[in-house]
Amino acid sequence: SDVKKIAVLPGDGIGPEVMNVAVRVLDRVAQKHGLKFEKEFADVGGIAIDNHGKPLPDSTLELCKASDAILFGSVGGPKWESLPPEQQPERGALLPLRKIFGLYANLRPAIIFPALTGASTLKEECISGGLDILIVRELTGGIYFGQPKGREEQPERKAFDTLVYSESEIVRIAKVAFAAAMKRGKKLCSIDKANVLTTSVLWREVVLEVAKDYPEVELSHMYVDNAAMQLVRNPKQFDVILADNMFGDILSDEAAMLTGSLGMLPSASIAESAFGLYEPSGGSAPDIAGQGIANPIAQILCVAMMLKYSFGLNEASEDIERAVKTALDNNFRTGDIYSAGTIKANTTEMGKQIIDSI
Amino acid sequence: SDVKKIAVLPGDGIGPEVMNVAVRVLDRVAQKHGLKFEKEFADVGGIAIDNHGKPLPDSTLELCKASDAILFGSVGGPKWESLPPEQQPERGALLPLRKIFGLYANLRPAIIFPALTGASTLKEECISGGLDILIVRELTGGIYFGQPKGREEQPERKAFDTLVYSESEIVRIAKVAFAAAMKRGKKLCSIDKANVLTTSVLWREVVLEVAKDYPEVELSHMYVDNAAMQLVRNPKQFDVILADNMFGDILSDEAAMLTGSLGMLPSASIAESAFGLYEPSGGSAPDIAGQGIANPIAQILCVAMMLKYSFGLNEASEDIERAVKTALDNNFRTGDIYSAGTIKANTTEMGKQIIDSI
Numbered sequence: 001s002d003v004k005k006i007a008v009l010p011g012d013g014i015g016p017e018v019m020n021v022a023v024r025v026l027d028r029v030a031q032k033h034g035l036k037f038e039k040e041f042a043d044v045g046g047i048a049i050d051n052h053g054k055p056l057p058d059s060t061l062e063l064c065k066a067s068d069a070i071l072f073g074s075v076g077g078p079k080w081e082s083l084p085p086e087q088q089p090e091r092g093a094l095l096p097l098r099k100i101f102g103l104y105a106n107l108r109p110a111i112i113f114p115a116l117t118g119a120s121t122l123k124e125e126c127i128s129g130g131l132d133i134l135i136v137r138e139l140t141g142g143i144y145f146g147q148p149k150g151r152e153e154q155p156e157r158k159a160f161d162t163l164v165y166s167e168s169e170i171v172r173i174a175k176v177a178f179a180a181a182m183k184r185g186k187k188l189c190s191i192d193k194a195n196v197l198t199t200s201v202l203w204r205e206v207v208l209e210v211a212k213d214y215p216e217v218e219l220s221h222m223y224v225d226n227a228a229m230q231l232v233r234n235p236k237q238f239d240v241i242l243a244d245n246m247f248g249d250i251l252s253d254e255a256a257m258l259t260g261s262l263g264m265l266p267s268a269s270i271a272e273s274a275f276g277l278y279e280p281s282g283g284s285a286p287d288i289a290g291q292g293i294a295n296p297i298a299q300i301l302c303v304a305m306m307l308k309y310s311f312g313l314n315e316a317s318e319d320i321e322r323a324v325k326t327a328l329d330n331n332f333r334t335g336d337i338y339s340a341g342t343i344k345a346n347t348t349e350m351g352k353q354i355i356d357s358i
Numbered sequence: 359s360d361v362k363k364i365a366v367l368p369g370d371g372i373g374p375e376v377m378n379v380a381v382r383v384l385d386r387v388a389q390k391h392g393l394k395f396e397k398e399f400a401d402v403g404g405i406a407i408d409n410h411g412k413p414l415p416d417s418t419l420e421l422c423k424a425s426d427a428i429l430f431g432s433v434g435g436p437k438w439e440s441l442p443p444e445q446q447p448e449r450g451a452l453l454p455l456r457k458i459f460g461l462y463a464n465l466r467p468a469i470i471f472p473a474l475t476g477a478s479t480l481k482e483e484c485i486s487g488g489l490d491i492l493i494v495r496e497l498t499g500g501i502y503f504g505q506p507k508g509r510e511e512q513p514e515r516k517a518f519d520t521l522v523y524s525e526s527e528i529v530r531i532a533k534v535a536f537a538a539a540m541k542r543g544k545k546l547c548s549i550d551k552a553n554v555l556t557t558s559v560l561w562r563e564v565v566l567e568v569a570k571d572y573p574e575v576e577l578s579h580m581y582v583d584n585a586a587m588q589l590v591r592n593p594k595q596f597d598v599i600l601a602d603n604m605f606g607d608i609l610s611d612e613a614a615m616l617t618g619s620l621g622m623l624p625s626a627s628i629a630e631s632a633f634g635l636y637e638p639s640g641g642s643a644p645d646i647a648g649q650g651i652a653n654p655i656a657q658i659l660c661v662a663m664m665l666k667y668s669f670g671l672n673e674a675s676e677d678i679e680r681a682v683k684t685a686l687d688n689n690f691r692t693g694d695i696y697s698a699g700t701i702k703a704n705t706t707e708m709g710k711q712i713i714d715s716i
């Protein structure tokens with residue numbers, strides 16, 4: 001049908017507050033463009049543990065299956081931190097969702113908004129003119145899901161995990177990265193540890209093969225340890241970064257923090273079908289939850305990514321991005337990005353600024 | 359015997375130049391303290407491939423076995439870059455040396471020398487008052503050496519690596535980290551990915567057990583992705599960082615680059631017997647090799663680490679550290695750390711400054 005159904009999962013901490021604003025942005029953009037969305041809310045993460053006994057209740061999963069996209073808030077908090085790892089909100093909700101829906105392509109932009117260059121811990125000269133990196137992370141394979149995983153108790157304790165990649169897993173994520181590079185600066189840096197890992201040797205081999213279909217993209221390869229250095233030394237050398245699940249986890253967080261704009265960064269986790277999960281890169285920020293002061297921009301930009309990647313509604317998506325830019329250009333700032341001379345806004349006020357300029 | 363034997367392996371690129379100076383520093387300190395060292399030189403890395411057909415020739419290995427420590431330069435360069443991974447200079451020399459000699463404890467200081475705070479890409483306010491992190495990396499286990507490692511070709515290509523840790527491997531490296539913390543700021547942050555990896559769950563469990571013997575050390579645990587962020591956000595929160603082989607590889611390079619003093623950082627890889635390999639953290643810098651302008655300080659501080667960790671000669675070791683500090687305080691700088699108002703020195707001149715103040 002024409003009506004897209006969205007599973008809205010606000011989660012914990014600041015999740016509900018910022019989701020509230022993001023949904024109003026969605027409503028506004030729908031009204032403007034004459035679009036119809038059906039939104040249905042459900043519990044996920046810590047609140048789902050409290051209400052249903054597990055971080056991803058069956059009812060929530062059913063809703064997701066009946067939907068065209070998942071708009072995800074953030075999960076976790078001190079209350080659930082001492083649970084066994086696999087029952088914790090973040091891991092217990094996200095890992096199954098990724099696997100069940102085949103969300104193999106994680107797109108994580110690491111952008112410094114021109115209005116916010118001061119927020120980075122890097123010196124001005126390293127990031128002058130802004131920073132705009134897209135990290136493409138493989139999300140359903142590698143050491144996260146590889147079997148066998150296990151543990152022995154005798155003669156001494158011993159534990160093991162398996163890092164495994166097949167050709168087809170590498171091909172499909174590499175294609176996503178090359179296609180993204182074509183739409184951007186046409187530079188792709190593929191990360192591996194081919195001097196140590198057998199999987200990395202295959203990774204590099206397959207990426208080189210896929211590269212033949214994208215002759216315009218300038219491809220380079222970098223060891224993960226060097227990449228962790230180069231991001232700090234000269235992040236502007238990167239356009240698109242392609243990495244496996246674990247290396248992508250580490251490097252995307254490093255890159256996101258480098259921007260100093262963690263409260264501003266959305267992420268998309270997409271399946272072959274264009275079904276996707278959209279989630280802010282930052283956490284649930286329990287320290288400021290409930291105060292109405294959280295930055296809603298990451299969550300709002302998740303809506304923009306959803307419109308673009310899952311629904312192909314590029315104009316509506318760009319309308320949101322433009323409105324965010326306008327609010328920042330008009331000097332509105334939530335506390336996390338506030339600096340002298342700008343106008344301090346709470347979550348609702350920032351939302352209003354953005355909604356009003358759509 | 360009283361005479362310690364040192365295998366000196368200068369390697370490639372700037373290795374021979376800086377080693378030349380480091381050995382003269384060793385001679386000077388030996389003379390001053392009435393110590394005797396027997397030094398024997400051998401090929402390693404690219405030059406060993408050229409001269410003997412492999413990066414770690416049997417003759418070099420025999421020399422190492424007959425020695426009390428290895429003073430290692432740096433290896434690698436464009437000439438050998440297209441060899442298969444396992445034959446390349448770095449990997450082909452270092453990995454076997456680590457395994458054969460059981461060099462399980464890799465100590466990598468990430469220090470900002472007070473004279474050099476300007477060299478970091480981080481803003482002054484993030485590193486004011488200096489930075490002094492010690493990374494303790496497990497070096498002979500984990501995914502680097504875990505079996506099985508391999509590859510299948512049918513029905514499609516597929517490759518796998520195994521991440522494995524036993525209790526005893528974790529215990530011994532944790533002890534090194536706690537002992538180091540006791541001699542420093544008494545803070546230890548253990549890195550893992552216990553929300554995803556079975557090995558990390560065991561890692562955390564065993565580290566907690568070892569902690570009981572070090573009640574004075576304040577222990578924390580951090581996921582590797584968060585650690586990659588926190589190093590950028592606020593590196594001064596760290597004193598000692600403990601990590602497995604792969605996470606330690608990534609984080610130690612990130613931390614080293616944060617200091618902006620890569621040409622200044624030594625590293626030690628130590629066995630249970632106190633036998634050790636001492637190696638600069640930076641690379642072979644082929645771009646400036648042969649020009650006599652490389653910074654010899656990392657290599658010189660490797661001598662200091664060797665005297666301390668393998669030979670227990672703390673006074674002689676501190677003499678070298680003091681002399682390095684004096685040369686910097688007197689404003690001598692090689693090109694990599696030069697800034698206006700300081701005195702530019704080449705490799706030999708910097709060496710002379712250091713030697714003369716021992």
Ligand SMILES: CC(C)[C@H](C(=O)O)[C@@H](O)C(=O)O
Binds near residue numbers: 091095249554583
């Ligand atoms: C919660 C955790 C399992 C997850 C991951 O490691 O993938 C998180 O760090 C992320 O990056 O989304």
Ligand SMILES: CC(C)[C@H](C(=O)O)[C@@H](O)C(=O)O
Binds near residue numbers: 195225449452607
């Ligand atoms: C050369 C390579 C195998 C090595 C490693 O990954 O351990 C290097 O990066 C290091 O850190 O010493």
